[in-house]
Amino acid sequence: MQRPPQNMQDLTQAFANGVRHTSIEQARSITRYHEFVRDNVRSVITHTFPMFSQQLPKQTIDHWVNEFLLQSQAIEPEFHHIATEFVRFLQTHSNALPAKVVSVLEYEWVLFNAEINPEIVTLPIKHQPETVTFESLSRCTLQLNPTLQLIEVPFHVENNAIQFIDENEPSQAYAVYRNTRHQVLSQPLGMRDRIVLDPLCQHGAITFEALADAVSTYMPTRDVSAWVLHFNHTNLIWIDKVSNVDSDFATSNQHLSGDLS
């Protein structure tokens, strides 16, 4: 591969520097491009992170857009990943904004990521929610929705608005995922939800029996069943065949395979 001519390197870098570091001394032909890039970045930020944008005055957003342009080392080529690059950038400037404001940005990035996550969200055909009964659960295995991300934030979200939690109160956990109808859902999690999700997150797939066993200290099996049926219905988890289970659990539950065959 040819090396770029030195003059081409110098000219393009000088022009790019001018676009990043605009000043009133710059030629209009350069400041115009600074404005284009600034507007692109601002547009992506305000559209992708509306709740974050509401937390800050316009001048503050403009300031950080300019800083992003000046300093960011964006590695993602796609324009929509300006959002990802902006989050990365602010995370490396931890004192740039109040931590709780950055947490709003991170929360909205998780929503964005669930929306575009390339994983296919489809329920196993033979186990649509309505076909699974309370009684048949013991013969099933459970999987997490592949788009699921868990996030803990210092606020509640109600009607797309942020309500920050007092500093001495515990933070709020959310399960963010895309359902089979391509809707992005954000499920506030209580202590019991987190207890049940913990073994699922650890193992990826787990038999119902193993799950009920793992949480038996905290929840009776009947409550675990109700939890599983409810969150299978919302697509946070789904119910699958026993043959898909992790080998650790398959070994201890081989007796169930015969029931399904």
Added chain:
Amino acid sequence: MRTISPTSKGIGLRSEHIDVLCQQPALEGINFLELAPENWMNMGGTKREALECVADKYPLVAHGLSLSIGDVQPLNIEFVKQVGKFLDRYNIDIYSEHLSFSRDQQGYLYELLPIPRHKENIAFLSDRINAVQDILQRPLVLENISYYHEYQGDIPESEFFSLLVEKTQCELLLDINNAYVNATNHDYDALAMIKSLPSDAIRYFHIAGHLKEDDNFLLDTHGKDVSHDVIQFAKDVFDYHGARPLLLERDHFVPSLECMTEELHHIHDCVMASTPIVHR
């Protein structure tokens, strides 16, 4: 599935129109759709479902934004390979990109920045174009961007493109509005520029609206209907080079699909009057 012919006309695939496009059979008045692969590849959910739906109904053309063929950093091979997979998956023959750069030594800048049109850069750029063509196993179709900055010593755009075509057998996406905007802003003869492009290399045309600023400076905004002057210029382009697939771009203040289709037909009727058809 229909194929794209020299008299085909298409529009850019917009999220504003996608539900309508999915809900009805393929429209007679739209022969193909153009999309930016970066906005659709590696995506799940609604976007993928919609893409599958329109890909079943319309031939697609890919018009990239992020290749940055004109930068001086190592070519992003992984990105090109991902584009290649996308093109193969959706049976897309035409992959066009901008002759521009979007990345400096610090990182991506997310804008189509003009490159120095110097003869000594041709060999380097040709190497990169060939590398992309080798990976994609398709000609790279390069678009003339609207540019608002010139470097000292720039040679005319048409000469620069002609040299690249000669060296790489790449093809051209001639953006008629960009040629008009550039000629107006930089004070040269748009038709003379168009006439000195290698006709055989032109794969398809873009047309779009622009904004005239107070000082008569033109901005390629894709936010308005195509101006009468650009349509007249397009007719000259069609008369000289012959018919090619024509794509109407619109990125801002996007009208209804019906309105865009009407505008597309109006433009096409104007430019096709007495135009010879070039069969490739």
